[in-house]
Each structure stands twice: as structure tokens, then as C-alpha cells.
Amino acid sequence: MTSKAAPFFDYWFAPRAQCELMALLRAIEAHAAPDQRDFFTLAFSAIIITKSGGVSMARDLAHTRPHRVMDKRPRDAVNHFRRRVTQNLLSLGELDARRPRRPAPVDVLRGDARALPLADGFVDLIVTSPPYAANAIDYMRAHKFSLAWLGQPVGELAALRGQYVGGERLREAALTPAQRGPLPPAVQDVVARLRAVDARKARVLHKYYSEMGAVLCEMYRALRPGGVAVLVVGTSTMRGMDVETPRCLAEIAQASAGFELVDVAARALDRNRRMMPARADGRGAGIERRMHQEHVIGLCRPC
Ligand SMILES: C[S@@+](CC[C@H](N)C(=O)[O-])C[C@H]1O[C@@H](n2cnc3c(N)ncnc32)[C@H](O)[C@@H]1O
Known part of the structure; x- marks a missing residue:
């Protein structure tokens, strides 16, 4: 454990939870x-990152706005883990019943979406849900709770956050040419409208759209001609302005990456099933207001 890890664990996890989680990790090992190790490790991670903050002292973990709650009674980690493993086994059983007799082998690869570890034209279909624009959701705020337990040095989490697409951190000198690159005119217009209100936020948005340009070009490269990509995209507002993420990403996909656009369709979110509850009346501040809908963008790499 590094010197930064102990204060982190002591702040977010009660002594009993720490013992139970450590015992679970040792047992998996x-x-x-x-x-089977990944299966159990996933279940382990899932008891930490939950809507209610799971076995930690955090509230609102899945909302990625964790706060420590001193009077919280964290859930019993071992029982919670047992239930989660059982539930995952049942789900796997259901999948098993539905899959073809000779299923294709599955490989899980890890990588940066801007540099996929895949050969050109290797992929038939991409289904993905890219990060929200400009840190509408700060994923690392939730991810760090599991990452720290799974051995990621706590002192390196900030650097890892910097690799996430859509981060707010802006050090001009550190931006790569791709993060400052030109955008299609329709997207530049949206960035310019934001610049009139807030120049810094406009640079953050420019960086997000440039990074998503790199992701879309990489998707195009990995798809075979005639291959299809489906993106599920959330909407975001910055300084009260809708930054038109679905329309802009569709524009970048066509103008910068070379995709044909099939369609952009809106999909209402069921407020009772989502991790982040949104108000029924559509009023409310910031993130609540903009999360009643998401969009599905269909793209095709021309033959
Ligand atoms: C809208 S969420 C989708 C989550 C996913 N559907 C799931 O259920 O786990 C976007 C995800 O993109 C990830 N992400 C951010 N930057 C990335 C990058 N450069 N390469 C790959 N994934 C990235 C974030 O960590 C986040 O988990």
C-alpha cells in the first residue's frame, strides 16, 4: 500500500468493511x-460502486458526486458479495440458455478508445456509449473506489483521469494537436456560441469534440467497409446552453471521420430505472434537467 492509499481507505471505508473487502480479495486470489477470477473481481467491484455507495461510507457514488456520510451503516460486504455473485450467475445462466450451440470465442481487450488495439477493418459492429461532454459526469469520482481496491496506486488516479475523454482539465501546453484540432463549421458555431458566454468552458468543449473526433476516426479505421456503429449519447448543457452533443457528434462522424449517417433518434429515459434520478417535471438544476433524454446515432462506414 502506498503512503496515499491508507488515508484514502480510512476516509472512505469503515475498519470492518476494510477487513471484509481485504478478505474477499484474498479469497478470490x-x-x-x-x-473465473475476472468474474469474481467484477462482482467485488460492483458491491463498491453502487447507487447508494455500497460498502463504503460514501453516498451518491453512482451519481459520481460522492460525499462521506458519517452516520451511514455500510452494507455487510461478504453477504452483499454473495448475493451479487448469485445474481450474476443467474444472469449468465439466462445468457447461456439463449446463445447458439457453438458460440464465438469472446476476448475482452483494454485500451484507449482513441487507439484501439485492433487491426484495420477487423470489426463488423460497434455499440458504444461515449463519455458525456466536458465532464457532465466525472467518472473517476466513482471509479476510484474500485480502482484503489484493485491495486491502482491512489497517487496515480489523477493522471489516469487526465486520459479520460471529456475531462475539464485544461493545460494549453499539454493539449496535443489532436485536442486543439479543427472542427467542422457547424460544431465550431456551437463552440463559438459558448465562447461568447465563457471562453474557458468553450476550450473544454472544443477539446471534448476534438477528442471525440479522434475516437470516431479510430472507430472508422477499425470497422470493415459496410460495418455499422451505434452510439448512445447523452445531452449536456454548459453555462445553461445545450451544447448539442448528438448533432455535433453526428456532424464530426461524417465530416471528420468519413461515416455515412443513418439516423439520430431520441430516446426517453425511464426516470425510475436510471442510476441518476431526474425530476419528473423536467425542471431542477444542471444535470437533472438535461438527463431526461438520450440519443442514438447510427453510422455506417461506406463500402
Ligand atoms: C457514458 S459512460 C459508458 C459506460 C458503459 N456503458 C458502462 O456501462 O460501463 C462512458 C465511459 O467511457 C469511459 N472513457 C473515458 N475516456 C475513455 C477513453 N479514452 N477510452 C475508453 N473509454 C473511456 C469512461 O470511463 C466511462 O466509463
């Missing part, structure tokens, strides 16, 4: 067969 000692008893899970190598091909």
Missing part, C-alpha cells in the same frame, strides 16, 4: 480458478 487464493480460490478462484484463473478463468
Whole structure:
């Protein structure tokens, strides 16, 4: 454990939860067969990152706005883990019942969406949900709770956050040419409208759209001609302005990456099923207001 890790664990996890989580990790290490380890590790992570903050002292973890709650009674980690494993096994059983007799082998690869570890034209179909514009959701605020337990040094989390697409951090000198690159005119117009209100936020938005340009070009490269990409995209407002993420991403996909646009469709979000509850009346501040809808963008790499 590094010097930064102990204060982190002590702040967010009660002593009993720390013991239970450590015991669970040791048990996974000692008893899970190598091909089962990821299954159990996922269940382990899922009892930490939950809507209610799970076994930590955090509230609103899945909302990515964690606050420590001193009078919270954290859930019993071992029982919670047992229930989660059972639930995941049942879900896997359901998948098993539906899959073809000779299923294709599955590989899980890890990488940056701007540099996929895949050969050109290797992919038939991409289904993805890219990050919200300009840190509408700060994913690392929730991810760090699991990452720290899974061995990621706490002192390196900030650097890792810097690699996320859509981060707010702006050090002009550190921006790569791709993050400052030109945008299609229709997207530049949106950035310019924001610049009139807030120049710094406009630079953050420019960086987000440039980074998503790199992601879309990479998707195009990895798809075979005739291959299809489906993006589920949230809307975002910055300084009260809708930054038109679905329309801008569709524009970048066509103008910068070379995709054909099939369609952009709106989809209402069921406020009772979403992780982040939104107000029924559509009023309310910031993130609540803009999260009643998401969009699905269909793209095709021309033959
Ligand atoms: C809208 S969420 C989608 C979450 C996903 N559907 C899931 O259920 O886990 C966007 C995700 O993109 C990830 N992300 C951010 N930057 C990335 C990058 N450069 N490469 C790959 N993923 C990235 C974020 O960490 C976040 O988990």
C-alpha cells in the first residue's frame, strides 16, 4: 500500500468493511480458478460502486458526486458479495440458455478508445456509449473506489483521469494537436456560441469534440467497409446552453471521420430505472434537467 492509499481507505471505508473487502480479495486470489477470477473481481467491484455507495461510507457514488456520510451503516460486504455473485450467475445462466450451440470465442481487450488495439477493418459492429461532454459526469469520482481496491496506486488516479475523454482539465501546453484540432463549421458555431458566454468552458468543449473526433476516426479505421456503429449519447448543457452533443457528434462522424449517417433518434429515459434520478417535471438544476433524454446515432462506414 502506498503512503496515499491508507488515508484514502480510512476516509472512505469503515475498519470492518476494510477487513471484509481485504478478505474477499484474498479469497478470490487464493480460490478462484484463473478463468473465473475476472468474474469474481467484477462482482467485488460492483458491491463498491453502487447507487447508494455500497460498502463504503460514501453516498451518491453512482451519481459520481460522492460525499462521506458519517452516520451511514455500510452494507455487510461478504453477504452483499454473495448475493451479487448469485445474481450474476443467474444472469449468465439466462445468457447461456439463449446463445447458439457453438458460440464465438469472446476476448475482452483494454485500451484507449482513441487507439484501439485492433487491426484495420477487423470489426463488423460497434455499440458504444461515449463519455458525456466536458465532464457532465466525472467518472473517476466513482471509479476510484474500485480502482484503489484493485491495486491502482491512489497517487496515480489523477493522471489516469487526465486520459479520460471529456475531462475539464485544461493545460494549453499539454493539449496535443489532436485536442486543439479543427472542427467542422457547424460544431465550431456551437463552440463559438459558448465562447461568447465563457471562453474557458468553450476550450473544454472544443477539446471534448476534438477528442471525440479522434475516437470516431479510430472507430472508422477499425470497422470493415459496410460495418455499422451505434452510439448512445447523452445531452449536456454548459453555462445553461445545450451544447448539442448528438448533432455535433453526428456532424464530426461524417465530416471528420468519413461515416455515412443513418439516423439520430431520441430516446426517453425511464426516470425510475436510471442510476441518476431526474425530476419528473423536467425542471431542477444542471444535470437533472438535461438527463431526461438520450440519443442514438447510427453510422455506417461506406463500402
Ligand atoms: C457514458 S459512460 C459508458 C459506460 C458503459 N456503458 C458502462 O456501462 O460501463 C462512458 C465511459 O467511457 C469511459 N472513457 C473515458 N475516456 C475513455 C477513453 N479514452 N477510452 C475508453 N473509454 C473511456 C469512461 O470511463 C466511462 O466509463
